[in-house]
Amino acid sequence: MHTMTRNEPSWEWYRTFLQVLEVGSLSAAGRALGITQPTVGRHIDSLESALGLKLFTRSFDGFAPTEAAHELKPYAASIAATAAALRRVASSHGAGVRGTVRLTASEVIGAEVLPPILAALRDAHPELVVELVLSNQPDDLLRREADIAIRMFRPVQGALIARHVGGIEIGLHAHSRYLQAHGVPGSTSELSRHALIGFDQENDFIRRLQSKFKPFWRDSLAFRSDSDLAQLGAIRAGFGIGVCQAALAARDPQLVRVLPEQFSVTLDTWVAMHEDLRDNTRCAVTFAALVNGLDAYIKGVPGRGA
Known part of the structure; x- marks a missing residue:
């Protein structure tokens, strides 16, 4: 049974521990933190000594976290977040x-x-x-x-x-250049003839969307990305028809709303x-x-x- 030493672990040691846990090597952690590899090693050794635990074992491709390291991760992350919040509060004092x-x-x-x-x-x-x-x-x-x-x-x-600021409407949009080349769909059934822009991996929101709007299944999509910015970029480039915030599209006269009566979803904000x-x-x-x-x-x- 390991026992803790009386040395209280430094917050910096926890930050270094989290970085090694993320990148898997002392050298990469040092580069990310702007400190030397030996300093990273000392931080890990000191934390292991203070906690009385083995946190990493050397593996063929770097440092492998032990079960104890995985169990400590959320607590170390909480310490790091609290330390960052403390610095933000401290920075705000003054006139x-x-x-x-x-x-x-x-x-x-x-x-x-x-x-x-x-x-x-x-x-x-x-x-x-x-x-x-x-x-x-x-x-x-x-x-x-x-x-x-x-x-x-x-x-x-x-x-x-929490303050409710309203609902952000999202709808189907396409660049006018795309619609001039491929036509404007008059119904949801006509979407199958168009290049659709959408998700790559399903989530709860996507599943709710699919239950209301059948055309947006993964196999029907010509452009797939889980990045909303990438989807927006594809719409703006004239790739095809995709989902965009109506207020955002309204800023660009080249973005045209498609099938507004058939597709409208409101995001509580x-x-x-x-x-x-x-x-x-x-x-x-x-x-x-x-x-x-x-x-x-x-x-x-x-x-x-x-």
Whole structure:
């Protein structure tokens, strides 16, 4: 039975441990962290000694994590997230709105909708620093992996402040160049003659979509990607017909809505943050800017969120 030494592990050791766990070698972890390979090795040795555990075994292609390492991973990740949140809170102290705020949003919202909202926020508060994580996976706000999240579903955790900003409509769209070359489908049955743009791997949202709209099965798609940005790029390039946010397509006169009566899906949109951040100035100001900007985007108000 191993016993812990009295040396309290350094937070840096946990960060190094997570990097080695991710990349599988000391040298690659060192490059990612900007430290030398011997320093990485010392961090791992020190953490193993402090915990009284063997975390890695050398394998033919690098470092293989032990069962103990896998069990420790979520706790180490939680420590890393808390340390990052601590630094963000510390950076915000002082006069005015300042410091770092970390956001998470889906690819299209983060890349296509938020930039003008965040630019206006930065103009108003030049000492504010924004970190943006583009992900369709919901980061856990309770673990402080982000300060504020834009989500396409209602957050259920009780410790969160959540504001419903409306529904974002998505519909079928194509570039006018594609429709001029291939014609405009007059019904869903005519879609089988067109190049359809869609998903690669199924998920819950895709399955719900398929139950309502039969033409979008994987085998019927001419372009498959799980990246919403890649699908949007294909639509804009004239590859074929795909799903796009109606408010986003409305910004580009070359993008044409197809079969609006037959295909319309509304994505509930929420802005959420941990209730402990309610009185944090940088988060409160950013939260309000996101709510107002997204509301304007949904309503198609020019100059705000556009």
